[in-house]
Amino acid sequence: MTTDPDYRSGYVAIVGRPNVGKSTLLNNLVGQKVSITSKKSQTTRHRIHGIFTDAQSQFIFVDTPGFQTQYTNRLHSTMNRAVIQSMRDVDVVILVIEALRFDDRDKLVVKLLPAMDRPDKPVILVVNKVDRLADKSRLLPFLEKMAKEYAFAAIIPVSAEKGTQLADLIRTVRSYLPQNPPLFDEGEVTDRSEQFIAAELVREKLFRLLGEEIPYSTSVIIDQFTMEGELRKIHASIIVDKTNQKAIVIGKDGEKLKLIATQARKDMEQNFGGKVYLKVWVKVKSGWADDARALKSLGYE
Numbered sequence: 001m002t003t004d005p006d007y008r009s010g011y012v013a014i015v016g017r018p019n020v021g022k023s024t025l026l027n028n029l030v031g032q033k034v035s036i037t038s039k040k041s042q043t044t045r046h047r048i049h050g051i052f053t054d055a056q057s058q059f060i061f062v063d064t065p066g067f068q069t070q071y072t073n074r075l076h077s078t079m080n081r082a083v084i085q086s087m088r089d090v091d092v093v094i095l096v097i098e099a100l101r102f103d104d105r106d107k108l109v110v111k112l113l114p115a116m117d118r119p120d121k122p123v124i125l126v127v128n129k130v131d132r133l134a135d136k137s138r139l140l141p142f143l144e145k146m147a148k149e150y151a152f153a154a155i156i157p158v159s160a161e162k163g164t165q166l167a168d169l170i171r172t173v174r175s176y177l178p179q180n181p182p183l184f185d186e187g188e189v190t191d192r193s194e195q196f197i198a199a200e201l202v203r204e205k206l207f208r209l210l211g212e213e214i215p216y217s218t219s220v221i222i223d224q225f226t227m228e229g230e231l232r233k234i235h236a237s238i239i240v241d242k243t244n245q246k247a248i249v250i251g252k253d254g255e256k257l258k259l260i261a262t263q264a265r266k267d268m269e270q271n272f273g274g275k276v277y278l279k280v281w282v283k284v285k286s287g288w289a290d291d292a293r294a295l296k297s298l299g300y301e
């Protein structure tokens with residue numbers, strides 16, 4: 001751990017409507033250092049998506065589950081609550097939009113942001129996909145217009161895909177992080193367990209593929225994780241609270257569960273760099289959320 005008095009660390013939320021490039025940005029920012037934290041870190045208030053640590057700073061990127069949903073037309077109150085909740089305790093919010101595009105859906109996201117005139121909660125606007133602009137001269141007026149309309153702490157045009165201007169973004173975000181020693185030990189966060197990642201990837205699919213209510217009352221546990229040569233054999237259970245939730249997760253003719261499992265398997269194969277055999281069950285465990293012992297067995301202290 002560092003003893004540098006100017007070390008900065010804090011929580012950062014990346015928000016924006018679907019498809020603006022949030023995941024691309026996150027992956028590029030955390031780069032090789034992408035880490036899904038260990039079970040222990042799960043007990044913090046945030047769901048952590050990735051951590052970037054360097055000699056001067058540590059950025060802890062938190063999930064904003066609501067924005068990951070496919071059901072973009074259903075920006076209803078549950079989702080809003082989830083998003084607002086996830087932004088409440090972060091130090092910096094990064095709002096991502098596409099260059100030259102600021103539509104009604106972006107405006108809806110802006111409405112959910114913390115008040116920008118509050119000095120303790122800077123919102124940095126990232127204008128992404130600048131590489132796509134044929135006519136670069138249109139960018140500056142767009143940036144100026146955004147600056148005039150909203151009190152962003154900073155506006156930074158980037159290409160998340162090409163990695164352009166990301167160093168600038170890192171520097172800017174850093175300047176808004178509190179002076180803190182690293183909140184997570186680098187060893188701890190890079191020591192990622194494939195078992196944990198596997199559970200996270202299934203959980204992510206629940207958020208993406210189900211309505212907004214269900215994922216919050218589910219949990220995922222890995223019952224079995226074995227290697228057979230190069231093949232990872234994984235058995236996972238999705239734990240739900242009620243029988244009707246089980247039916248929803250499984251879907252008509254098992255289609256939903258199949259989709260969840262297929263997408264999770266593909267992500268696992270990409271993450272682990274090898275073939276995965278994944279089997280997923282849905283189990284009802286009534287009142288699991290209230291049962292301390294059950295919670296403990298699911299990894300929540």
Ligand SMILES: Nc1nc2c(ncn2[C@@H]2O[C@H](COP(=O)(O)OP(=O)(O)OP(=O)(O)O)[C@@H](O)[C@H]2O)c(=O)[nH]1
Nearest residue numbers: 018019020021022023024067129132159160161162
């Ligand atoms: N040209 C270009 N394309 C980009 C850039 N960043 C992201 N994209 C593309 O935009 C699409 C959406 O990117 P994602 O990172 O999945 O977007 P997202 O905001 O995480 O989307 P959701 O998960 O749906 O919320 C993908 O096809 C990316 O390849 C960029 O800087 N330039």
